[in-house]
Amino acid sequence: MADNLITVRREDNIAVVTLDDGKVNVLSPAMATELQACFDKLDPEVGAVVVTGRPGVFSAGFDLKTIATGDRKLITQMVTSTVRMAMDVMQFPRPVVGAATGHCVAMGALFLMTMDYRLGARGPFKIGMNEVRDGLALPIFAVELARYRLPTASLIPSALHATLYDPDSAVPAGFLDEAVDAERLMDAAMERAKTLSALSNPPYQISKTNLVAPVCNHILKTLDEDMASR
Secondary structure, three states: OOOOOEEEEEEOOEEEEEEOOOOOOOEOHHHHHHHHHHHHHOOOOOOEEEEEOEOEEEEOOEOHHHHHOOOHHHHHHHHHHHHHHHHHHHOOOOOEEEEEOEEEEOHHHHHHHOOOEEEEEOOOOOEEOOOHHHOOOOOHHHHHHHHHHOOHHHHHHHHHOOOEEOHHHHHHHOOOOEEEOHHHHHHHHHHHHHHHOOOOOOHHHHHHHHHHHHHHHHHHHHHHHHHHOO
16 A cells, blocks of 8 residues: 555455554544555455454554644544445455454444454453543444444443443453454454355355445435534
8 A cells, every 4th residue: 555554465365454554553534545445455255354453552543633633624534534434344245354453442443343253452452432531422423333233231331431441341342252362363363264254155245234234324324414513
């Protein structure tokens, strides 16, 4: 990719997508653009995809420098392009495995929710939706992703009360499916991806579409109006 924010490699029939901006992997306009281009170019018949981050951080969410500009047009473009990219990832026709290498908060945690199976590295990391704690109201897309992916018992603590979890606690909270020792993260993610790659299309793609389309369609239908009201 032109800005070197993302690298893509193949291991047999598994595509490994690595986010690395050299800092905390913010979901900036540039990152959203590169991720969108990356998934657009991926072979739709690849066995599975693994999405991971840099050591210690999967993603800290939206770019605070962009938000600090106060430029509503720029902020809206960042949010809408990132959400549309995330919806494409959510609807990708093959299994997508998230391998969270560390901290994963705000839009970073929401992006992870769009993936079909999510592992996280154990360590002193925070995972969750900290928006309300930081004085930000949750937009519709965040509420809908949380409602879709989190168990009822953790929905209010996670979404409204901005509870952050360590990787092991993030499993029952619904942000992760599995927490593993950091040195085993990529091996475990690749093992899971290889297992899921055995699921054949079109049955997998049709079933996934039936599952996620109502959520994605509602998010995309309300996105522009919701952002315009802020």
